[in-house]
Each structure stands twice: as structure tokens, then as C-alpha cells.
């Protein structure tokens with residue numbers, strides 16, 4: 001088959017590219033997806049009458065365009081939900097963002113954090129060497145020690161000093177000193193950041209969004225896995241045959257894409273080998289009780305194996321049978337680590353969730369499903385900042401466009417993916 005625009009992947013990015021090409025009347029495209037269904041990381045899985053997602057997956061719609069698109073796609077199935085998020089530290093639920101709600105902690109910790117904050121802000125920098133430098137300079141030793149460092153090192157599986165901070169603007173709520181001090185002495189329950197409210201489908205899990213987008217899009221080839229790309233002849237080799245293209249839109253992981261792509265300069269293959277990532281294991285649980293209506297909780301402490309736990313049935317009760325609940329936990333692991341002992345881990349996790357009061361001793365586990373996301377978070381080390389632009393530019397010279405969380409090898413979210421793919425469709 002020969003098309004003008006060929007898209008690898010039917011996750012939200014690939015679907016958005018196709019949807020917007022089609023809207024522009026440019027129907028000469030095809031989407032190749034190795035799975036049997038759309039969604040990628042944003043799919044949902046049905047298991048023992050529960051609908052499970054790949055970890056906490058909610059749609060942010062900060063831009064009017066995305067809000068309208070989500071409304072159009074989901075229609076009456078869209079629910080607008082207010083975030084109910086906490087940080088669990090020293091047996092206490094501190095409202096998120098941590099730095100704006102210190103008053104929930106012991107007075108001596110509050111004092112330590114506020115004193116360090118005031119000292120840090122005296123010499124506040126505007127250019128930072130790495131994430132540790134950014135967090136220390138912005139929030140001081142106390143907030144850094146109790147939350148910023150342990151949480152981020154657990155999530156990224158990298159040292160705070162080895163992480164850049166280019167991702168922080170979108171993901172770390174920026175907090176004025178006045179707000180931190182106010183929140184240190186009064187229970188203001190300040191709530192801000194990029195996801196204070198979000199959209200989630202009333203039924204069908206987050207996968208309903210990808211399915212709605214796919215339903216509006218033609219020319220999707222499922223069960224079609226890209227094995228090799230010839231960047232010179234502009235051909236893609238799949239288990240279903242050969243596709244020729246003028247432009248190739250890649251949303252599959254950049255690292256594996258480059259290794260499967262023939263016809264690039266040698267230094268690009270070397271550069272791609274430097275890309276690092278973590279992987280995330282999600283344990284989805286189905287329990288015989290409607291678990292408390294919380295969105296999610298961040299766990300910075302080492303004694304908890306997971307960095308975040310949440311309750312999917314808090315976003316939408318319909319993901320669980322009536323009277324039941326669906327909590328989940330997300331565990332990060334190094335990209336090259338071996339699979340853990342899931343049975344053992346499951347026991348430790350249910351005990352830890354009981355410890356934190358998210359599960360109760362009498363709760364019965366009706367379903368347990370592990371899902372793996374690999375890659376999950378791309379590692380923002382100093383080399384990423386150099387090699388990703390090199391690789392993306394080299395591919396662009398061959399009319400190959402890397403877009404999306406994994407195609408552009410970035411820390412991004414569905415709204416950005418949808419908008420970036422729309423912009424690319426318009427350019428092409």
C-alpha cells in the first residue's frame with residue numbers, strides 16, 4: 001500500500017494525527033497499530049467484571065480546543081472531576097501540593113521546612129544545574145528532603161542530581177513563598193497544579209476516549225506490527241506487508257524505532273543507544289467494598305514499594321461492579337531491570353495499602369491484574385537534552401516526524417500529545 005502520510009501507532013497521538021488529517025480532508029493516510037485495539041498506554045482492560053487502566057489516567061483539558069474536542073468525543077460520557085490528591089508521609093495524609101500544605105505535619109517539621117525555605121529563597125536562582133539544584137533553590141532543604149527528592153528519585157529511578165529540570169515547568173506546581181508560609185500555619189488546603197480538575201469517561205475507563213477517537217478515524221490497520229523501516233526508500237515493513245509513504249509519523253518509542261530504521265547516519269544509532277527510561281508496573285485491584293473516593297496519593301517513603309496509589313472507581317464508579325472498588329498502585333523500576341516476583345509484591349502491596357488505610361483488613365480481593373508500561377517515563381538526564389534534538393532533526397530530514405510521549409521521547413500527557421499531533425497534521 002502506498003500513502004502520503006503513514007502513522008505508526010494508534011495511541012492518542014497517532015489517532016489525533018489521523019483524526020486531524022482527516023478533518024483537513026487529507027484522507028491519504030494509514031495508521032499501523034500492532035495491538036488489536038486502539039489506545040496504547042491510554043487503553044483500558046476488562047478483567048473479572050472490572051475495567052482497569054494502565055495506572056492513573058485522567059484527561060486534562062486546559063486549552064479550550066481540547067475541552068471542546070473531549071466533549072465532542074465523549075458526549076454525555078464525559079464527567080468533570082475535582083482532584084482529591086494527597087501525599088502520605090509519616091502516617092499522615094498531607095493535601096497535594098505538599099509544599100503548600102505543610103501545616104498537616106508535625107510542628108518541628110513545619111519549622112524545619114519554613115526555615116530552610118526562607119534561607120533558600122534569599123538566594124533564589126533562575127538557572128539550575130539539575131533537578132536537585134532547582135528543588136533545593138526553590139523549596140529549601142526541608143521540603144526537598146521530605147518530598148521532592150525521595151518522591152522523584154523513586155518515580156524516575158534516577159538521582160535528583162542526574163535529572164535535568166526542563167520537565168518541571170509543566171509538572172511541579174510553582175508555589176509562592178507567601179502560599180507556602182500560609183499553608184505551613186493554616187490548613188488552607190491550597191490546591192493547584194496542572195490537574196486540579198480533569199475529565200474521565202463515566203463508563204469504559206480512560207480507553208473510552210481512545211475508542212471514541214478511533215471511531216471517528218478511518219484507515220486504522222490493527223494487528224499490524226512495524227518490523228523495519230527503510231528511510232531511504234521510504235518503506236515500512238510489517239507482518240501484514242509493505243507500506244510506502246511520503247511522510248512517516250512515528251509515535252512508537254524513539255529508541256526502538258531508530259534501531260529498526262535503516263538508512264540513517266551512524267552517529268544517530270549511537271545517539272539512540274544513550275536514551276534511557278524507566279518502566280512502570282501497575283497493580284490493579286478489585287475489592288468487595290466501594291473504596292474511599294480519593295483520586296490518588298503520592299508515597300515518597302522507601303517503606304512503600306509504590307510511588308503512587310489511587311482509586312480508579314473514584315473517577316468512575318462504573319469501572320467496578322456495584323458496591324465494589326478498584327484501587328491501583330504504580331511501581332517504577334529501572335528500564336533494564338528483571339521482572340519482579342509479582343505474587344510476593346502483591347502481598348507486600350496489599351499489606352502496605354492496609355497500613356495506609358486505603359484498604360481495610362476485612363476487604364476481599366476479587367481481582368488482581370498486573371499491567372506493564374515499558375517505556376513509561378523517559379529519563380531526563382543531561383545526555384537526553386543533547387541527543388533527542390539530534391535524532392529528531394536527523395529523522396525530519398528523511399520526512400520522519402517523531403511525536404507523542406515516546407515518539408518525541410518526552411515527559412508529556414494526553415492533551416499535549418493531541419495538540420502536538422494536530423499541529424503536525426496541519427504542517428504536513
Ligand SMILES: Cc1cc2nc3c(=O)[nH]c(=O)nc-3n(C[C@H](O)[C@H](O)[C@H](O)COP(=O)(O)OP(=O)(O)OC[C@H]3O[C@@H](n4cnc5c(N)ncnc54)[C@H](O)[C@@H]3O)c2cc1C
Nearest residue numbers: 009011012013034040041055057058226252404405413414
Ligand atoms: C503511569 C502513567 C500515568 C499517566 N497518567 C496520565 C494522566 O493521568 N493523564 C495524561 O494525560 N497522561 C498520562 N500519562 C501519559 C499518557 O499515557 C501518554 O502521554 C499517552 O498515552 C501517550 O500516547 P502515545 O500515543 O504518544 O503513545 P502510546 O500510548 O505508547 O501509543 C503508541 C502506540 O504505538 C504502538 N506501537 C508501538 N510500536 C509499534 C510497532 N512497532 N508497530 C505498530 N505499532 C506500534 C503501540 O502499541 C501503541 O498503541 C501517563 C503515563 C504513564 C506512564
